[in-house]
Amino acid sequence: MGGAPKAIVVAGPSGVGKGTLIEKLKAEYSEKIGFSVSHTTRQPRAGEINGIHYHFAKKEDMKDGIDKGLFIEWAEVHGNYYGTSKESVESVAKDGKACVLDIDVQGCRSVRKAELPAKIIFVAPPSMEELEKRLRGRGTETEEKILKRLKNAEGEMAARNEAGLFDAVIVNDDLEETYASFKTLVKDEIA
Numbered sequence: 001m002g003g004a005p006k007a008i009v010v011a012g013p014s015g016v017g018k019g020t021l022i023e024k025l026k027a028e029y030s031e032k033i034g035f036s037v038s039h040t041t042r043q044p045r046a047g048e049i050n051g052i053h054y055h056f057a058k059k060e061d062m063k064d065g066i067d068k069g070l071f072i073e074w075a076e077v078h079g080n081y082y083g084t085s086k087e088s089v090e091s092v093a094k095d096g097k098a099c100v101l102d103i104d105v106q107g108c109r110s111v112r113k114a115e116l117p118a119k120i121i122f123v124a125p126p127s128m129e130e131l132e133k134r135l136r137g138r139g140t141e142t143e144e145k146i147l148k149r150l151k152n153a154e155g156e157m158a159a160r161n162e163a164g165l166f167d168a169v170i171v172n173d174d175l176e177e178t179y180a181s182f183k184t185l186v187k188d189e190i191a
């Protein structure tokens with residue numbers, strides 16, 4: 001394959017196993033993949049380096065960037081903005097690495113709209129019951145958060161057949177089988 005590697009975008013409901021698949025890819029292909037540096041308006045903590053841990057930005061500059069459509073995703077958390085810029089994803093590709101992104105469906109739509117070269121893969125659970133089991137089994141969320149994530153999951157799942165959005169949908173039933181399918185789908189980017 002000629003040219004820079006495409007971004008590898010992984011979407012799907014919370015608890016489906018996106019992080020698990022990405023960790024496996026990172027362990028096996030650490031030199032082929034990279035991660036974008038997020039922007040934030042919060043203050044740097046001790047030891048955090050601008051451009052490495054985050055791009056630390058002024059609120060008005062980041063708001064301006066968001067308004068101009070320079071971010072593929074952003075969120076306001078406790079009064080600070082966090083986001084992933086199109087440029088930070090492109091810079092990973094310029095280094096010759098596939099930028100791995102774990103984003104929601106809305107973020108995937110932005111990737112398409114921005115025409116970022118990307119393989120976008122939707123990871124679906126074998127069933128909603130299994131999704132709930134995994135979310136609970138992970139033991140990282142309060143009951144309130146589990147219920148919120150399950151509600152959001154319905155919206156995410158509804159988008160899985162959206163025209164032109166995903167390059168592939170994989171069902172994460174057996175982890176090793178899913179990982180094998182995932183690698184096949186992104187083989188050109190990690191070659």
Ligand SMILES: Nc1ncnc2c1ncn2[C@@H]1O[C@H](COP(=O)(O)OP(=O)(O)OP(=O)(O)O)[C@@H](O)[C@H]1O
Pocket residue numbers: 012013014015016017018019020021134135137138172173174175176178
């Ligand atoms: N194929 C699988 N079979 C059984 N359990 C799995 C499988 N894949 C992942 N898990 C488990 O399900 C839980 C959720 O996985 P993970 O944290 O990777 O999900 P996620 O999609 O990244 O969630 P979030 O979007 O909330 O970060 C974890 O405990 C993980 O070990």
